[in-house]
Amino acid sequence: MRSGRALNAAGLIPADRVGEADSVARRYAVAVTPQIANLIDRGAADDPLARQYLPDMRELTRTPEERDDPIGDDARSPLPGVVHRYPDRVLLMPTTACPVYCRFCFRRERVGHGATTMSAAEIDEALAYISARPEIREAILTGGDPMILSPRRLGDILRRVAAIETVEVLRIHSRVPVADPGRIDDAAVAALRQRIPVYVSIHCNHPRELDGEAARAIAALADAGVPLLGQTVLLKGVNDDAETLEALFRALVRHRVRPYYLHHPDPAPGTAHFRLSIEEGQALVRALRGRISGLCQPTYVIDIPGGYGKVPVGPSFRDEDGALRDWRGAVHRDAAG
Ligand SMILES: *Cc1c(COP(=O)(O)O)cnc(C)c1O
Numbered sequence: 413m414r415s416g417r418a419l420n421a422a423g424l425i426p427a428d429r430v431g432e433a434d435s436v437a438r439r440y441a442v443a444v445t446p447q448i449a450n451l452i453d454r455g456a457a458d459d460p461l462a463r464q465y466l467p468d469m470r471e472l473t474r475t476p477e478e479r480d481d482p483i484g485d486d487a488r489s490p491l492p493g494v495v496h497r498y499p500d501r502v503l504l505m506p507t508t509a510c511p512v513y514c515r516f517c518f519r520r521e522r523v524g525h526g527a528t529t530m531s532a533a534e535i536d537e538a539l540a541y542i543s544a545r546p547e548i549r550e551a552i553l554t555g556g557d558p559m560i561l562s563p564r565r566l567g568d569i570l571r572r573v574a575a576i577e578t579v580e581v582l583r584i585h586s587r588v589p590v591a592d593p594g595r596i597d598d599a600a601v602a603a604l605r606q607r608i609p610v611y612v613s614i615h616c617n618h619p620r621e622l623d624g625e626a627a628r629a630i631a632a633l634a635d636a637g638v639p640l641l642g643q644t645v646l647l648k649g650v651n652d653d654a655e656t657l658e659a660l661f662r663a664l665v666r667h668r669v670r671p672y673y674l675h676h677p678d679p680a681p682g683t684a685h686f687r688l689s690i691e692e693g694q695a696l697v698r699a700l701r702g703r704i705s706g707l708c709q710p711t712y713v714i715d716i717p718g719g720y721g722k723v724p725v726g727p728s729f730r731d732e733d734g735a736l737r738d739w740r741g742a743v744h745r746d747a748a749g
């Protein structure tokens with residue numbers, strides 16, 4: 413579903429919002445898969461799934477701190493489809509199309525309407541770039557969503573990167589297991605079997621996103637021995653309360669997905685209604701400390717606007733004077749070093 417009319421026909425928006433939805437969709441691509449449409453609660457006024465995927469007029473309002481390229485990919489892009497910010501790892505973006513278009517997307521100016529797919533020549537150049545730099549130990553396929561490529565094309569790219577002797581680990585960032593789980597079939601799983609490990613980091617922001625078919629897709633990956641990580645964007649009105657985050661991280665671990673990062677939202681254009689302050693984020697992370705096991709705790713990070721990389725911004729449990737604060741908030745002075 414990509415237009416106001418299609419969203420209305422599916423019962424996702426009322427008829428009087430079709431025009432609005434289309435004007436947003438002209439600016440930022442809209443796509444809702446049947447899986448996600450099934451999970452949206454049509455009766456709820458502010459459903460956290462509707463908020464993530466359905467167009468909203470507020471997206472057309474831009475605030476001064478927002479940037480087209482919030483995490484500075486362009487400044488670190490030596491070649492089309494390649495972003496190289498840290499010496500030991502490199503991003504490859506074989507396609508910038510996605511199965512769904514998240515309304516808060518940090519790369520919204522290049523995914524969707526601006527979507528591009530790397531040509532065979534561009535892939536060759538990217539592989540040559542990696543081969544020439546033995547310090548690159550890890551290649552991360554992102555985009556866009558690499559798992560919307562056919563298993564044959566994805567497997568081919570993975571195999572060619574894995575053939576570079578100095579690359580030790582591959583990683584794929586994907587929303588497909590949640591948003592379009594039908595794509596995780598035997599051929600897709602087989603494409604992930606390579607000379608070196610292929611980690612899959614699943615973008616998931618709400619426990620209800622794991623309902624339905626997603627559970628089967630994730631189990632198929634885990635049963636095949638694919639190491640699974642979870643990536644979550646902290647979003648106002650979606651998951652900015654301790655109960656929802658607790659339920660999400662517990663559910664991920666139950667599904668054999670280790671929460672890896674909790675991302676502070678990036679200042680992408682038209683996304684102010686999703687952003688909260690770092691202090692609010694820290695208070696949530698602090699509240700989770702005693703509530704869920706360490707296995708369920710991702711690292712709270714922010715990508716420094718401008719292209720300087722990700723840094724942890726989790727709350728400190730050590731005061732300026734060295735006192736330690738336990739999960740209940742009690743302060744322990746003597747225990748500190
Ligand atoms: C996020 C990101 C990575 C991966 O960082 P990790 O902290 O290893 O997950 C690598 N390169 C770029 C350009 C990134 O934005």
Ligand code: SF4
Nearest residue numbers: 510513514517556587
């Ligand atoms: S899946 Fe990722 S890249 Fe694609 S629209 Fe969502 S946030 Fe953007």
